[in-house]
Amino acid sequence: MTATSAILSAAELRSELAGPRPPVLLDVRWQLGGPDQRPAYEAGHLPGAVYIDLDRELAGPAGSGGRHPLPDPEAFGAVMRRAGVTADTPVVVYDGGQGWAAARAWWLLRWTGHPDVRVLDGGLAAWTAADGALSADRVTPTEGDFKPTPGAAGLLDADGAAERARAGVLLDARAGERYRGEVEPIDPVGGHIPGAVSAPTTENLGPDGRFLSAAELRARFEGLGVTEGTPVGVYCGSGVSAAQQVLALEVAGIASDLYAGSWSHWSYDPSRPVATGPEPQ
Structure with missing residues (x-):
């Protein structure tokens, strides 16, 4: 068994954002049965982060397949491209804590073949605790080119x-x-x-x-x-x-x-x- 770098710290993320190959940031704040988290995102997010709605964009319609069945891969790919995800750019995902929603996005990106995706350990709270800046600016990413190929994760x-x-x-x-x-x-x-x-x-x-x-x-x-x-x-x-x-x-x-x-x-x-x-x- 060997440990991997599926997660990164706030300090590591800060360094990568300042480097020559900054990752695409996805904000996947979500609460089970709770209020929509987009207003919280709009009030303050990591600079450059794009909001992803778990219920609508990381899951298919609820029904016999479960409450959060996997999304259609092509629909998921379109969401990721709109968020600026490309095949050759790292992706870092975060949520408001626990890592549940961030890990859902992480797993979906891995399952559909993205080679470099990680989760911010501790989420938004870890970023702000490390004096990370937040922004309320509107983010308009450049369209990405990620094309999902399901099956890369079990x-x-x-x-x-x-x-x-x-x-x-x-x-x-x-x-x-x-x-x-x-x-x-x-x-x-x-x-x-x-x-x-x-x-x-x-x-x-x-x-x-x-x-x-x-x-x-x-x-x-x-x-x-x-x-x-x-x-x-x-x-x-x-x-x-x-x-x-x-x-x-x-x-x-x-x-x-x-x-x-x-x-x-x-x-x-x-x-x-x-x-x-x-x-x-």
């Missing part, structure tokens, strides 16, 4: 997730009470995919909102049953927070696949089995 469907739980490790990134089936505020039924292991995304971050070190993350995932060569899958409620878990695994040097439909897709079909309680089975 993707699971419901059958694949069930198989991963049997023949590998399937991590459930939701809060423990939802995994156990004690509460379910959004989806049709509470509980988890039989065999899945509870692994809340909150445990990937330190008290400052930044990711734990690669060594700490490796130790965490090893404690959840992930060993060298273990096939790993991740799901959550609708495929958003699970992307943050995939990112944490990447930081730890562990490859994993995303069940994008996640629990909202699994639980949509009443014939699929549901487990409850603290144990995987």
Whole structure:
């Protein structure tokens, strides 16, 4: 297992923005069930950052595929080109914290073949804590040339997730009470995919909102049953927070696949089995 540079610090980003090959910046602030974050973006964002709406631009219409199914690749490519994304320019994505939404954009860009995309560790809060400037200027990027080629990152469907739980490790990134089936505020039924292991995304971050070190993350995932060569899958409620878990695994040097439909897709079909309680089975 080798650690990667899927994330970067505010200081590293500041240096790259001042360098000869500055990255394209994408602001993906988002709150589950919360207000639209565009007004917050317009009030202040990293200079040059383009706002991306997760619900409308990083997901397809909600339905039988889940609450945040993957967007049509061509529609996603058009959004990225409008944001100035090119095939040969680095991309840095940030959100307001937790890394959920930023990781969704990161994963989609990786899945569709972009070679150089990273997440700002700690998001907007880390930038401002490091005395990073914010701007309220309107951003009009030059049209990019990025053309998506899906398949560059691992993707699971419901059958694949069930198989991963049997023949590998399937991590459930939701809060423990939802995994156990004690509460379910959004989806049709509470509980988890039989065999899945509870692994809340909150445990990937330190008290400052930044990711734990690669060594700490490796130790965490090893404690959840992930060993060298273990096939790993991740799901959550609708495929958003699970992307943050995939990112944490990447930081730890562990490859994993995303069940994008996640629990909202699994639980949509009443014939699929549901487990409850603290144990995987």
